[in-house]
Structures are given as C-alpha cells and as structure tokens.
Amino acid sequence: MADASGANEATAKMDYFFIIDFVQSLVDGLLFGTTYALIGIGFTLIFGVMRKLNLAYGAAALAGTYIGLAAFLAFDAPPPVVFLASALGSGLIGLVVYYCCFRFTPTSYPMASLLASVGMLLFIDEVVIHLSHGMPFPYPSVFSDATLELGDIWIRGDLLFVFGMCVVAMAVLFWLLYRTPLGLATRAVSQQPRAAQLCGIDSTRVNALTFVIAGILGGVAGAMTAAAVGVLSPIIAMGLTVKGLIVVVIGGLGSIPGAIIGGLLVGAAENVFLLLRGVTERDIYVMLLLFLFLTLRPGGLFGSTAGRD
C-alpha cells in the first residue's frame, strides 16, 4: 500500500517536472523566436517592395554583427555601442547588397538578382571566415546573471533582454511603416509599384532605404542571437538564412504579421523538439514543419500577393 502510493507520488512529480520543463522550453523558444521573426521581417520587407528574394540577407546580418564585434575588440566598446554598431553596420551592408545585386540587374529576369544574392551570400561568408579565421569570438551579452523567477519557471535575463530589444525593433518598424512618409511610400510601392512611381515616388530610393531598414533589423537579430549565447561564430550565417526562409514560408512571404507569428512558432517548435527529441533530431522536426506548410498551406499563414502587377 505504502509503496504503491509512494510510486504514484513519484509519477505525479515526474509529470509535474515534465510540464515545467515543457513550459520552460516553450517560453525560452518564444522569447528567442523574436530574433527569427526579425530575420523573417527583413526577407519579407525586401520581397514586399521588389518582389525579389535577397538570399544574402542572413549573411549581411552576420557581417554587420561582426562590425559590432570589431568595435568591441578594438575599443572595448560597451554592449549598447556594440549592439548599435552591429545594427547600423548591417544596414550599411544591406545598402551595399542592394547596389551590387539588385539595383542594376534587369528586373525582368528574377534569376539574375537571385543568383547575384547567392553569390553575395558566399562572398560575405568567405570574407567573414577569412577575417575571423573561422573561430568563434566572445560577444557581449547583458543581464546574463539575472533571472526572473515565476514559480518554477525561470526566465533568463539575457533572453528577456533579447526579447525586449526585438520587440522594440518591431515597434519602431511599425511606427515607420504606418506613420511616416517613408513607410507609406514603402507600402505604396509594394502594393502598386507603377502607380507609386506616377505619384512621384522614386522607387529606387524607396528600395534602397528598404534594404537599409531590413539590414538594421537583421543586425539587431544577429546581435541578439550572439548576445543570447555570448558567442559570435561565422556558422550562424547559414542558420539565419535558413531560419529566416522557413519563417517567411510559414508566415507567408510578404506579410509582416506572418513573419512575426512564423518566427515565434519556429522558435517555440525548435525548443520543444529539442526537449522532446534532443539536439540531433531538432532540425529534422523543424524541417518537417516546413514540409507540412509547403504541402498543405504553401501560401503560408498570411500569404497573399494578389492585386499587384
């Protein structure tokens, strides 16, 4: 009798810990998922105005993050300066990518700019690996010692900071897009490029500024990815690119709300699969999720590109 109740109690405790672990993974995943959301938004913004994919985007975000790291290594800059330098550096590289791969490639051949951006992805990757000797570097993170305890759920301070920064970046983006002339012009170009030009909007300039803004978002995402683990390594370029593309497929290419939801979903799914199936199988299940979306809902959650020419 006593043995049986003890065993029951033990099972109940196991269940309880499992639920706590599960919720913990979910929360961590959602918090970190905001970096994926930012990368997804970057892909989506550029696709929105140009109807072209910029595959160099993840690599540009990484390179921008290395610019912040350079400031850290060279001047021992404080973390806020490092983060800012990462974001602005990535914005600058975004502009370079625009002029190298998109500005002068013929618009009627989508493959031209797509392959140019693949070339740029490889080029940036090589430059970064060359300069960093392929070695991971420590990257400043903040609040890594702090934790917020909600009962048995512990929220890491650095992860909460990552989440906060990404949310701020999104809030600024929404203000830009919905309240400023630049944002309205961007949305006008993405909806009716011809009519926008005939309203006097210089679409070349709007495109260039969109690359800069998307680049800044990518830089924030890169900086926050590195800050969350405290290390910056060149291999995250592929991760950022692939995760960003998965996010936009799930959310629907061209939709910002879709990119946000997609980012959170991928972040959460990744962490939950990590808990349930371990690190070696994690990505298999994320890819499976992608496969499900591609077959069952290829337009994504919010996908719509109708009504544009």
Next chain:
Amino acid sequence: MLTLENLSKHFGGVRAVDDVSLTISEGEIFGLIGPNGSGKSTIINLITGLYVPTAGKVTLDGWDLTAMAQHERTSVGVARTFQNIRLFGNLSVAQNLWVAQNGHEQRRAHFLSRWFKAGGEHAPDVEELLRFSQLHSKRDVQASALSFGEMRRLEMARALASNPRVLLLDEPAAGASLEDGQLLAERIRAVRDRGVTVLLIEHMMELVMGITDRIAVLNFGRKIAEGSPTEVQANEDVRAAYLGSSHKKEKLIHA
C-alpha cells in the same frame, strides 16, 4: 502646352502608335477616342513613361518628358488615373492622398522631414482634396473597402494631389452608368476649373461629346481626325472607323 511630336511606338511589327502629332492647349479638356486597340492607352503610357517611344517625343511646356524617369514626370506636372483602378489598397483614403502629395511637395525638402515627418494626412492640401472628391467622411477608411465609385473619385483625387498641370484620365467612366457619367462630367469640369488641363480617353460618347473642347480620333495607331466635337462627328473617316470597318454598333452620335 502638352505636345506630341511625330510619336510612334512599335511592338515588333505592330504599329500601336504611328506618327501621331497633337498639341493640347492650356486649360482645355481634350478628348482622345478611337475603337479598341487603336492606340489610346499606348499614348498615355508613352506620356507617363511606362513605354519608351520608338520615335518622336512628348514635351510639356518645352520640357522633354521622354528624357525623364517616370517619377520625375510627376514633378513637372503630369498625373494620370488608371483604367483598372490602382489604389494603395492597404492605406487609408487620406494616406493615399498624402503619399502622392508627399512625392511631389517635399521633393526638395530635407531628407529627415521628407521621409520621417508624421501626420501629413492632416495637411491642408489633403483636407481640401478630401472635400473636393466628397470623401471627407471616409478619410480613415482603407482604400480597398471603398465602393467602386468612391475608388474612382479617390484615384482622381490622388492624381490631383501631386498638383499636376495635365491630368490624363484613362476611361474614367468605365463601368459607370449614364447618371454617374453626368456627375463625372461635372467633376472633370471642376478639375479643369482648378487650372488643370485634362486629356480624356473614353468610350462613353455622351461624356466625350458633352464636355470636351477638342477631340482627336485614332484608328490603327494613326490620327484620322481632329477638331471640335461637332466637326469630328461629321467626319466620314471617323464614322467609317466606328461603324464601317470594325462592324461595331457603337452609337457615335447620340441624337
């Protein structure tokens, strides 16, 4: 004021516009008519810069439009509406006007105020256009949620927001009833009374004959007649183009 000099546009072997010359004077409502496929829309696309002419040029008060980028033509005073409406559907009515007004007004303004200054949907010019187009009560409604007639009014207002000297109207009465057509005629006159020269492409003959000062008729890309509405209606070539060769029972003369 707006001059087409020996303008031609060939698509492969098709002469969509063939050596057309026109002069539209300041303050005029000028009609451009012709059967389907006669080159009317091609001419608008040549004026606004969607197409590059095969030969000839378009000038506005001596400015060579054909040498300018599309968005630059707006700043010298060309605006248009589209046959199939092209509003910025996700923007509000007022924002549609603000975008167009901003594209024009602040061309030389400082970078920061040009791109980042919020609140332009309440600018006096935007308010005036909302009243002019009777869309004031709909100012915060998304453009895609408007009725068809409201969309047409908004598109015309958006074209006016760039403060044009010439407004090109591409079949503004398409899909409209006869009564709508009469309201449209009043609105086109009101646009002219604002000091804007109007080039009207239209199929609704009642509208064209009623409000235009002069008309040019195209057929197979060539100009076959030009003159006052009465002169054009009396022209034999025009009657043949509409009634004879195309076998269409379109009523040219509403009598």
